[in-house]
Amino acid sequence: MTDDLTTKTxxxxxxxxxxxxxxxxxxxxxxxxxxxxxxxxFDVAANRVTSMIGPSGSGKTTLLRALNxxxxxxxxxxxxxxxxxEGVDIYGPDLTVTELRTRVGMVFQRPNPFPTxxxxxxxxxxxRFNGIKKKSLLDEAAEESLRAAALxxxxxxxxxxxxxxxxxxxxxxxxxxxALALKPEVLLMDEPTSALDPIAxxxxxxxxxxxxxxxxxxxxxxxxxxASRISDDCAFLLMGEDRAGELIEFNTTEKIFNSPIDxxxxxxxxxxxx
Amino acid sequence: xxxNTVQVPRSRRFAVGDSKPxxxxxxxxxxxxxxxxxxxxxxxxxxFWSIVSKSLPVWQKQAGTIITGTGWGxxxxxxxxxxxxLQTSLIALVIAVxxxxxxxxxxxxxxxxxxxxxxxxIVELLAAIPSIVYGVWGLLVLSxxxxxxxxxxxxxxxxxxLGSSNIxxxxxxxxxxxxxxxxxxxxxxxxxxxxxxAVPQDLIEASLSLGATRWQVISKTVLPTARIxxxxxxxxxxxxxxxxxxxxxxxxxxxxxxxxxxxxPGTTIASWIATAFGEAxxxxxxxxxxxxxxxxxxxxxxxxxxxxxxxxQRKILAKV
Ligand SMILES: Nc1ncnc2c1ncn2[C@@H]1O[C@H](COP(=O)(O)OP(=O)(O)OP(=O)(O)O)[C@@H](O)[C@H]1O
Ligand SMILES: [Mg+2]
Numbered sequence: 001m002t003d004d005l006t007t008k009t010x011x012x013x014x015x016x017x018x019x020x021x022x023x024x025x026x027x028x029x030x031x032x033x034x035x036x037x038x039x040x041x042f043d044v045a046a047n048r049v050t051s052m053i054g055p056s057g058s059g060k061t062t063l064l065r066a067l068n069x070x071x072x073x074x075x076x077x078x079x080x081x082x083x084x085x086e087g088v089d090i091y092g093p094d095l096t097v098t099e100l101r102t103r104v105g106m107v108f109q110r111p112n113p114f115p116t117x118x119x120x121x122x123x124x125x126x127x128r129f130n131g132i133k134k135k136s137l138l139d140e141a142a143e144e145s146l147r148a149a150a151l152x153x154x155x156x157x158x159x160x161x162x163x164x165x166x167x168x169x170x171x172x173x174x175x176x177x178x179a180l181a182l183k184p185e186v187l188l189m190d191e192p193t194s195a196l197d198p199i200a201x202x203x204x205x206x207x208x209x210x211x212x213x214x215x216x217x218x219x220x221x222x223x224x225x226x227a228s229r230i231s232d233d234c235a236f237l238l239m240g241e242d243r244a245g246e247l248i249e250f251n252t253t254e255k256i257f258n259s260p261i262d263x264x265x266x267x268x269x270x271x272x273x274x
Numbered sequence: 275x276x277x278n279t280v281q282v283p284r285s286r287r288f289a290v291g292d293s294k295p296x297x298x299x300x301x302x303x304x305x306x307x308x309x310x311x312x313x314x315x316x317x318x319x320x321x322f323w324s325i326v327s328k329s330l331p332v333w334q335k336q337a338g339t340i341i342t343g344t345g346w347g348x349x350x351x352x353x354x355x356x357x358x359x360l361q362t363s364l365i366a367l368v369i370a371v372x373x374x375x376x377x378x379x380x381x382x383x384x385x386x387x388x389x390x391x392x393x394x395x396i397v398e399l400l401a402a403i404p405s406i407v408y409g410v411w412g413l414l415v416l417s418x419x420x421x422x423x424x425x426x427x428x429x430x431x432x433x434x435x436l437g438s439s440n441i442x443x444x445x446x447x448x449x450x451x452x453x454x455x456x457x458x459x460x461x462x463x464x465x466x467x468x469x470x471x472a473v474p475q476d477l478i479e480a481s482l483s484l485g486a487t488r489w490q491v492i493s494k495t496v497l498p499t500a501r502i503x504x505x506x507x508x509x510x511x512x513x514x515x516x517x518x519x520x521x522x523x524x525x526x527x528x529x530x531x532x533x534x535x536x537x538x539p540g541t542t543i544a545s546w547i548a549t550a551f552g553e554a555x556x557x558x559x560x561x562x563x564x565x566x567x568x569x570x571x572x573x574x575x576x577x578x579x580x581x582x583x584x585x586x587q588r589k590i591l592a593k594v
C-alpha cells in the first residue's frame with residue numbers, strides 16, 4: 001500500500017485545510033472478476049469542481065458510478081476499497097442506498113428527462129420519490145431548482161408542457177434542476193455536454209461555476225479545454241498493461257495541466273495520445 | 275428529428291442483386307411473382323365479397339334486428355352473441371392483464387436470469403397449444419373444479435348477481451372467460467414484456483439516482499413510460515379473445531340468451547356460428563354470415579386500435 005503510494009502522486013485536500021466532501025481510498029471496480037478501474041485514491045474537496053479525464057475505456061464512468069452505488073444494479077459488478085461521504089462509508093450500514101443517492105445526485109451523458117412527465121413534474125420527481133406531497137413545498141422546490149439551473153425564465157410560463165418539447169440543452173439543464181431539487185451535497189456529471197452544441201455547452205459550463213457554491217461537482221469529460229476551464233481539481237486515469245484503468249495522477253487542475261509530475265499526464269494533456 | 279441519410283428504394287425491383295438479370299429470366303420470375311400477387315388480391319377480394327353478399331339479404335331486410343334482436347329464426351337477433359362476445363373477452367382481458375402485467379414485470383425486473391428463461395419458455399409453450407386443447411381442458415378439468423369449488427366459493431362471498439352455484443351446470447360465461455384468459459395470457463405477456471424491456475435503462479438509472487426504490491422505479495417510471503404500449507398489448511389480446519371459437523364453443527354452453535349471470539351458459543358470435551352451422555337452412559346461413567361480418571368489424575376495430583397504440587409507443591420511445 002505505502003509502496004504503491006510512492007509511485008502515485010496524489011494530494012489530499014484535507015491537508016490544505018479545505019473541507020472534504022468525498023474520500024476515495026484505493027477504490028477498484030471489477031465486472032465478473034475483470035478489473036475495470038483500480039487504485040483510485042483521492043479526496044474530493046467540497047464546493048469545488050473535480051474533473052476526471054483520461055482516454056476512452058480508462059474507467060472514468062465506472063469510477064463515477066461507484067460514487068452513488070449505481071453498480072448495485074449490475075450483476076457481477078464489485079466495488080472494493082473505501083468511499084466516504086463526509087466521513088461515512090457509502091457501502092456501510094450507516095447510510096441507505098436511497099439516502100446516499102439523494103445526497104449524491106447524478107446527471108447523465110444523454111439528457112434524459114422523464115418523457116411522460118411535464119417540466120414541473122420532472123423538476124420535482126426526486127421529491128416525489130422521497131414521499132414529499134405538499135404542493136407548496138413542491139412548487140417552491142421546482143422554482144428554486146429551475147432557477148438554480150438557469151432554466152426558470154424560459155420555462156416559467158410552460159411548466160406543464162412535456163419535457164420533450166425542450167431543446168437538448170434545456171433538457172440537460174432540466175436534468176440538473178431535477179437533481180438539484182433534492183439539495184444534494186455532491187453532483188456527479190458524466191460528460192454532461194457531449195450531446196450538446198457549443199452554445200448549450202457553454203451555458204452548462206457557466207452554470208457549473210455558479211453551482212459549486214452550493215454543491216460539490218465531480219465531472220467526467222473528454223474535453224481537455226473543458227476540464228481546464230471549469231475544474232479546480234483533476235484526476236487523470238489511464239489503462240494499465242492489462243487494460244484496466246488506474247488513477248495516474250490527482251492534483252489541482254492547474255498543476256495537472258501546467259506542471260504534472262507524471263510524464264504520461266503531460267503526454268495526455270498535450271494530446272500526444274488517447 | 276433524425277434525417278435519413280440512407281435512401282430506401284420505394285420498390286426493390288432493381289435493388290435485388292448487383293445487376294439486372296437477363297431479360298428472359300426476369301420476365302419468367304416477374305410473371306410468377308405478379309401471378310402470386312394477383313391471386314392474393316383475388317382470393318381476399320372474393321372472400322370479402324362472398325361474406326358480405328351472402329349476408330346482404332339480412333342487411334337489407336333486418337339490419338337493425340341482427341344487432342339488437344334477441345330471438346333466433348323468424349327475424350334473427352344477434353344481441354346475445356354480440357353481448358356474449360364482449361362479456362367473455364372483456365372478463366378474460368381483465369384477468370389476463372392483472373396476471374400478465376405481474377408476470378411480465380417479474381420476468382423483466384425480479385426473477386433471476388435462469389428462471390427468466392424457464393418462464394419465457396412456458397409463455398412460448400402456452401402460445402403454441404392449439405385452442406381445441408384449451409377447450410377440452412376447460413370442459414374436462416376446469417369445469418368440474420369450478421362446479422365443486424369455485425362457484426360455491428364466489429357464492430359464499432355473497433356475489434349473488436353472478437347466479438347460484440346450485441343451479442350452475444358447469445358450462446358458463448365465467449368458465450369460457452377463464453379459458454380465454456389463459457389463452458390470451460401468452461400474447462399479452464410477451465408483448466408487455468417487450469414493451470417494458472424497451473424502456474431506456476438511463477431513465478431507470480435516473481430514477482434510482484433520485485433516490486427511487488426499486489418499486490418506485492417500476493410504478494413511477496417504467497409503467498408510465500410503457501403504458502401506451504401495454505394498452506396496445508391489451509387490445510391485441512382482446513382481438514384474439516373476440517375471435518376465439520372452438521375453446522369457447524366447448525365451454526360456454528351455447529344458449530342464445532343475453533346472460534348477465536356469469537355462472538350460467540351464454541354464447542358468443544364465433545361459437546354460435548360454429549355450432550349453428552351444422553343444421554342451418556339457407557336463411558340461417560345468411561344470418562350467420564351477417565354475424566360473421568359483425569365479428570370481423572369488431573376484431574378489425576380492436577386490432578386497429580392495438581396497432582395505433584403500439585405505433586404511438588414507438589414514437590414515445592423514439593423521442594426519449
Ligand atoms: N457493465 C459492465 N460490464 C462489463 N464491463 C464493463 C461494464 N461497464 C464498463 N465496463 C468496462 O469497464 C471499462 C471502463 O469503461 P468506462 O465506461 O468506465 O470507461 P470510460 O473511461 O468512461 O470511457 P469513455 O470515455 O469511452 O466513456 C471498459 O473496459 C468497459 O468495457
Ligand atoms: Mg464514460
